[in-house]
Amino acid sequence: MTPGSPIEESYNRRFDFEVWKKLFGYTRPYRREVLLLIMFAVLTATADALIPLVTRELVDEIVERGSDVRLARYLWAFFGLTTVISVAVWRFIWLAGKIRTHVSHDIRRDGFENLQRLSFSFFDHRPVGWLMARMTSDCERLSNIMAWGILDIFWGTTLMTTIAVAMFLMNARLALVVLAVIPVLAWVSAQFQRRILKSARKVRKTNSRITASINEAIMGVRTTKVFAREQENLADFRGLTTEMFSASVRNALQSALYLPIAVSLGAVAAAVALNLGGLDMAAGTITVGTLMAFMAYTRHFFDPIQEMAHWFAEMQMAQASAERVMGLVEAVPEIQDSPEVRAAIASHRTRTSADPSLAADGGPTGFETIRFDHVDFRYETGDPVLHDLDLEVRAGETIALVGPTGGGKTTLVSLLCRFYEPTKGRVLFDGTDYRERSLSWLQSQLGIVLQTPHLFSGSVAENIRYGRLDASPDAVEQAARLVGAHEFVTGMEHGYQSEVGEGGNRLSTGQKQLISFARAILAQPRILIMDEATSSVDTETERRIQDGVAKVLEGRTSFVIAHRLSTIRSADRILVIDGGKIREQGSHAELLARGGRYHELFIQQSRLDVGRGTTWDEGGPEAWSPGPA
Numbered sequence: 248m249t250p251g252s253p254i255e256e257s258y259n260r261r262f263d264f265e266v267w268k269k270l271f272g273y274t275r276p277y278r279r280e281v282l283l284l285i286m287f288a289v290l291t292a293t294a295d296a297l298i299p300l301v302t303r304e305l306v307d308e309i310v311e312r313g314s315d316v317r318l319a320r321y322l323w324a325f326f327g328l329t330t331v332i333s334v335a336v337w338r339f340i341w342l343a344g345k346i347r348t349h350v351s352h353d354i355r356r357d358g359f360e361n362l363q364r365l366s367f368s369f370f371d372h373r374p375v376g377w378l379m380a381r382m383t384s385d386c387e388r389l390s391n392i393m394a395w396g397i398l399d400i401f402w403g404t405t406l407m408t409t410i411a412v413a414m415f416l417m418n419a420r421l422a423l424v425v426l427a428v429i430p431v432l433a434w435v436s437a438q439f440q441r442r443i444l445k446s447a448r449k450v451r452k453t454n455s456r457i458t459a460s461i462n463e464a465i466m467g468v469r470t471t472k473v474f475a476r477e478q479e480n481l482a483d484f485r486g487l488t489t490e491m492f493s494a495s496v497r498n499a500l501q502s503a504l505y506l507p508i509a510v511s512l513g514a515v516a517a518a519v520a521l522n523l524g525g526l527d528m529a530a531g532t533i534t535v536g537t538l539m540a541f542m543a544y545t546r547h548f549f550d551p552i553q554e555m556a557h558w559f560a561e562m563q564m565a566q567a568s569a570e571r572v573m574g575l576v577e578a579v580p581e582i583q584d585s586p587e588v589r590a591a592i593a594s595h596r597t598r599t600s601a602d603p604s605l606a607a608d609g610g611p612t613g614f615e616t617i618r619f620d621h622v623d624f625r626y627e628t629g630d631p632v633l634h635d636l637d638l639e640v641r642a643g644e645t646i647a648l649v650g651p652t653g654g655g656k657t658t659l660v661s662l663l664c665r666f667y668e669p670t671k672g673r674v675l676f677d678g679t680d681y682r683e684r685s686l687s688w689l690q691s692q693l694g695i696v697l698q699t700p701h702l703f704s705g706s707v708a709e710n711i712r713y714g715r716l717d718a719s720p721d722a723v724e725q726a727a728r729l730v731g732a733h734e735f736v737t738g739m740e741h742g743y744q745s746e747v748g749e750g751g752n753r754l755s756t757g758q759k760q761l762i763s764f765a766r767a768i769l770a771q772p773r774i775l776i777m778d779e780a781t782s783s784v785d786t787e788t789e790r791r792i793q794d795g796v797a798k799v800l801e802g803r804t805s806f807v808i809a810h811r812l813s814t815i816r817s818a819d820r821i822l823v824i825d826g827g828k829i830r831e832q833g834s835h836a837e838l839l840a841r842g843g844r845y846h847e848l849f850i851q852q853s854r855l856d857v858g859r860g861t862t863w864d865e866g867g868p869e870a871w872s873p874g875p876a
């Protein structure tokens with residue numbers, strides 16, 4: 248892991264009660280279960296602590312009465328106590344499992360809901376893998392701590408208190424001797440548990456890195472060979488395995504040291520108690536039974552300390568997990584409706600005579616012009632991307648954006664969609680800053696098709712309907728026909744009900760693209776955005792999509808980022824974007840006639856001169872083959 252990467256764990260932080268309080272708040276809906284869990288934990292511990300007392304009575308009675316001992320009484324007492332323990336253990340295992348599952352589910356649900364509300368910029372610094380890990384392993388770990396930790400803490404404290412009380416009642420002096428060892432034992436346990444957990448985690452982490460590295464080596468074996476990287480890869484791999492080896496050894500050593508040390512400490516206490524108690528017994532101040540009970544208690548004391556030290560270490564280690572998960576659950580979207588807009592929506596809703604031609608935020612439903620007014624933009628983590636960008640688009644216009652990769656085309660349309668907001672300047676719809684309109688209004692205007700279409704597992708129909716959830720089957724089919732997807736869909740085994748597989752993996756990229764077109768079109772958006780939507784399909788499919796697109800674009804305002812000439816050529820206006828600025832604009836004919844950049848790039852591509860100088864993204868040669876003008 249590189250330093251400063253978001254997955255970095257920190258171990259030595261101060262314990263943060265606030266975060267844990269919030270996390271434990273997730274057990275509140277399961278108050279009843281938690282109370283029962285605590286009850287059963289207390290019951291188990293009390294029964295545990297009573298057993299040596301019964302033994303004591305039994306031993307003393309044997310000493311006193313010899314063979315006259317009333318065995319049945321003691322048998323019943325032992326039987327009763329062990330039954331209580333068995334039932335309680337069975338119940339609390341069940342309850343802890345239930346709490347753990349529910350809490351983990353609830354945290355994930357909240358995290359997921361929040362992820363959906365968050366702005367794009369949030370995802371810029373957080374890779375998908377990182378988010379996945381937060382929502383799965385961190386959640387798992389925290390809910391475990393909460394369920395089993397609560398259990399052990401109550402079980403441990405009850406057991407220790409009961410034992411302490413029983414010992415003091417039997418013999419205060421002996422009790423003090425035994426209890427004197429506790430602080431030492433607790434300290435030693437805390438030290439060791441933390442180290443053991445740390446090295447165990449290190450082993451797990453290196454292990455997963457080794458797996459990833461093997462995976463990569465296999466997947467990228469060709470590249471490795473081509474670039475003669477075998478030696479370097481091997482060295483990296485050796486480094487990882489050495490790291491794993493030393494972490495494993497450290498872990499084994501720590502575990503191997505801890506147990507004997509802890510047991511010895513307990514034994515020292517027991518020995519002192521035995522010695523002093525033996526003297527007392529000889530002097531007749533305590534009975535044999537009492538001494539035996541003391542010995543049993545001394546041994547028992549060790550378990551809860553070990554368990555509690557373990558959970559305390561776990562919580563310390565999981566502090567970072569807790570912060571990250573709560574960070575996700577509580578992250579506030581950077582882009583959301585302003586208080587004014589929310590007020591406008593509320594007042595529009597309550598107005599009985601609301602004008603039906605108005606949007607939910609009280610503004611007009613449609614628009615006549617979109618204007619970028621001196622827009623500057625930079626991503627949170629980077630250099631300025633757009634500089635003083637000015638652009639006015641009339642409703643119904645088809646705008647093609649062309650230019651080199653990294654020029655700012657995607658950024659421009661992301662700003663239009665308000666995935667990001669301008670750092671300076673404004674985006675205006677009919678003269679109104681879009682920040683004064685509601686996000687849902689803007690979203691209702693937009694249909695977006697991206698280079699990598701994303702489908703969800705489910706049927707074809709469901710995937711198209713995602714564009715407008717209340718669409719009828721007829722409307723779904725109509726949208727599919729419009730984009731030219733109907734033919735292949737009806738050719739599938741179950742037609743519109745065919746499953747597309749996870750992420751649409753049963754379909755080709757072209758088919759997925761057609762479905763995502765249909766989805767975008769279904770909502771009848773006023774603005775259609777296509778960002779390199781056809782760059783990953785073959786020419787044949789592209790031609791088919793093209794026919795659909797032409798129909799789809801009619802009457803809509805559209806922003807098309809494409810390499811293929813046919814789409815670009817028929818656009819009302821072509822913008823050449825490079826270095827975050829509009830360098831040229833005009834129709835295909837105008838730009839060619841001008842003999843500027845567009846012309847230059849056009850010629851370049853026509854000569855199939857792709858490999859050198861400025862290229863049109865990854866557009867293949869066919870993208871610029873001169874067709875009928």
Ligand SMILES: Nc1ncnc2c1ncn2[C@@H]1O[C@H](COP(=O)(O)OP(=O)(O)O)[C@@H](O)[C@H]1O
Nearest residue numbers: 371626629632651652653654655656657658659
């Ligand atoms: N999410 C992001 N975070 C930081 N920088 C980004 C992000 N997206 C794009 N950029 C940068 O912004 C510039 C413009 O990128 P982009 O708009 O994607 O260009 P294009 O779509 O024309 O290829 C590039 O320098 C790119 O590295």
Ligand SMILES: [Mg+2]
Nearest residue numbers: 656657658778
């Ligand atoms: Mg792009």
